[in-house]
Every structure is written in structure tokens, then in C-alpha cells.
Amino acid sequence: MRRARQQERRGYSSLSSGNPKSDGEEVQPKQDSTRDTSTPTQGDSSKAANEGSFHFKELYENPWTIPNYLCMARIALAPVLGYLIVEQYFHASLGLFALAGATDLLDGYIARNWANQKSALGSALDPLADKILISALYISLTYAQLIPAPLTALVISRDVALIAAVFYVRYKTVPPPITLSKFFNPCYATAQLKPTLISKVNTAIQLVLVAASLAAPVFHYTDSLFLQSLWYITALTTAASGYSYYHYGKKTVEVLNNRK
Template identity: 80%
Template sequence: MTFQKELRTTERISSIEFFRPQYENPWTVPNLLCMCRILLAPYLGYLITQQHFDLSLGLFTLAGATDLLDGFIARTWPTQKSALGSALDPLADKILISVLYVSLTYAELIPAPLTALVIFRDIGLIAAVFWVRYKTVPPPVTLSKFFNPCYTTAQLKPTLFSKVNTAIQLFLVAASLAAPVFHYTDSALLQCLWYVTAVTTAASGYSYWHYGRKTVKVLNTRSP
């Protein structure tokens, strides 16, 4: 029994030494901009359900500007780039897109099956992110360690399909918000955009499944 206990202790120590913790400052400008987009999402959804499309379109444009700005800052100033940001930026996009698609479906501007496809894909990706986090946090995994934004374990690398799909999904949101403002809700081009978005959403989900581990860079390495 003593030998087995020592063996388990040795295995536990070895598994812990497999990881080298990396810490970073989560309070960067890009990360704060991402948080602003997340906080803005429910308010935008409320405005859409109340059919304040003019204001919704203006705030959505502002949200899009913050998305471009946080990426520019992260690329220009290395100190502003973080592993947390690599996960927070797409998470903010997914939360914003999901809320807007549900709201636009409620307003009868986007079909329900397309919204269901978008949300189903995003739920799968978010679940995958949590699974990667769980597998890369050094044991023992605790809630404080799991949700500690300063404790970085992996960096996400979105696929090309995912980047294109996000752009198309956001373009559809902008077009749908502008439709009642500029009176083209029955446009055939808008309906064609629904099908294009559905195809790119499905292709993006498949690309993550196909490339798998290539979309994740584990930052923890074996200690020398």
C-alpha cells in the first residue's frame, strides 16, 4: 500500500511538472474592447426586439469598429497581444452574433433555421474551448485556476473558413438591420445572403472538426 501511494504521488508530481505556468496581464486595451462588445450585445438585442433599428444599426457599427480596433492594436503593439485575447475576441464575436441573430429572428428579419444553425455551431465551438481549457490546466483542476484569466494555457488559431464566415455573418446582421431602415426587407439579394451564410457557417464548423488540434497551440511545455 505504501509503495502504491508513493507511485501515485510520483505520477501526480510528474503530471504537474509537465506544465510550465504562464501568466499575463489580462487588462489590455483589446481585451477591454472585447468586453465592451460582450456587454453591448444584450442591449443591442433589446433595441432590435423593440424595433429601434436606426439606433441598433448605429451601435452595431460601433461594435464592428471596436472589433477592427482591438485587432489592429494587438497586431501593432506586441505588449497588447495576449493568449486570453485569442479566445476572448472570437468569444465576443460569437456572443454578439448569437444575440443579434436571435433578436433579428424575433423581429422576423432572419429565418429561424439559419439562426439555429449559427447558434448550434457556436455552442459546439464554445464547448470545445472549455474542453481544451480543462485538458491544458495543470492538475489538480480547480474552478479558481480554470477561470483565472491571468493563467494562460493555450492559444486559439481560427481557421480561414472561420474568419470568412464571421465576416459574412456580421455582414448579414448589418444588411438585416439596414433592411427596415432603407426599406428592402423583401429583397431577393438579402435572401440569397441567408443561403451563403448557411453554407459558410457549416463549412466553418467542419473546418474546425477537420483541422482539430492545428487550431490550438498549447503554451505549457515540459520543464527543462
């Protein structure tokens, strides 16, 4: 009896130490419950494939800011102002132009002083609104024979070239696959524009010429030397502004994604 118990204890000890059974059967090795980390799984391989890729959602920003609303209001005023000028309602158009100028000053003030109101979209929308408004005003003022046609052609040509450049930058910075919904989605900012100093000066001079031209029939100085001098100054700064964008090129654009 005692000998039987000792043999039974020896059998248990041989099993616990991993030795083979006494009857010749081999003990199967214990299977590892964890996966071999050296073998990549499907999720790991997809993660490795996407490593370093650009995540479009990281560029999300809120486009519905007060400055952006003011920019859109300025765009909406452009055809109204054009109609009033063509119909020679110069008093009303001068007042409405002053309102549009006030929105331009206000959206810039808000964006500079409240960080949550500043957006990359606004950096493109603000000059775009100015260009749409100026183009409508110059065309209508040329129709009313208050601004010479060659000057209007120069201003429009520069603005069309800049707008085309903006669309090109957007196309190059939107991560693939590029779709229309992604390209025109205002919630996703991919680049921020930095206007040159001469461009800011030119915009101010163009607006001064518009204000002076609108006021000319009201205050009766349509053939003044002052107005004609503004034509040449505007033409000079417009050409210089267009050249500055060509000269500085990439320095006027800040790409917000990290794609290479």
C-alpha cells in the first residue's frame, strides 16, 4: 500500500516537471495563447501602409465664423452694387459701398482679436470677397464711363490669375483621392494664404478709386485730375501686386498638411 502511494507521487512529479509519461506517451507542449508578434496581422499591415499618410479629418475647422459670414455678405452685395451703378443710383451705391467697406474692416478686426474666429478658410475667403466685389464694381463703373476699360481689364486679369492660383493650390494640397465634395468642403482647410504687402496696398488703392469714382457724379468732379491720377496709380500697383505673387510664389502660401 505504501509502495503504491510512492509510485503515484512519482508519477505526479514527473508530470509536473514536464517529463514524458512512464507508459511511453509524450506530453504535448502547451500551446501559446498569444500570437507571435513577429508575424504582422492584417490590421498591422494596413496600419503600416497608412503610416505617414495624411488624415484629412485632422484639417477640420469650423467655417461658420462671424468674419466668414461678413465675407459672404460682402460677396452678396457685389451684384446689388453693380445693378445700382448701372442704373446710375450713385447716392445709394455710395452708401452701400460704405457698408461693404465697414464689413471688410470689421471681419479683419474680429479675426485678429478673437482666436476662435480666425480660420484658414477666412484667409482665402476675405481676399476672394474683395476681388469679387472689386471686379463687379470696376465692370459696372466702366459701363457707367467712370473708369477706363483698359484699367478694368488689368484689374480683372490679375484677379482671375490669383483665383486660378488659389484653386491650383487647393488641388495640390487636398489629399487623394480628390473628389468634388472634398475639394469644395469649407470645413477642411489645407492651405493658408499670405498676401504680400504691395497686394494689401493695391487693394486699398483700388477701393479708394472705387469710392472716388462713385462720389464723382454726386459731387461733380468726373473730369478731375485727381481721378485721372488715381487711374495711373491703381494700374501701377495692380501690376506690381501681380508680379509680387509671381516673384514670391510659395512664400505666399502656408500648407497646413504634412504631405511630401
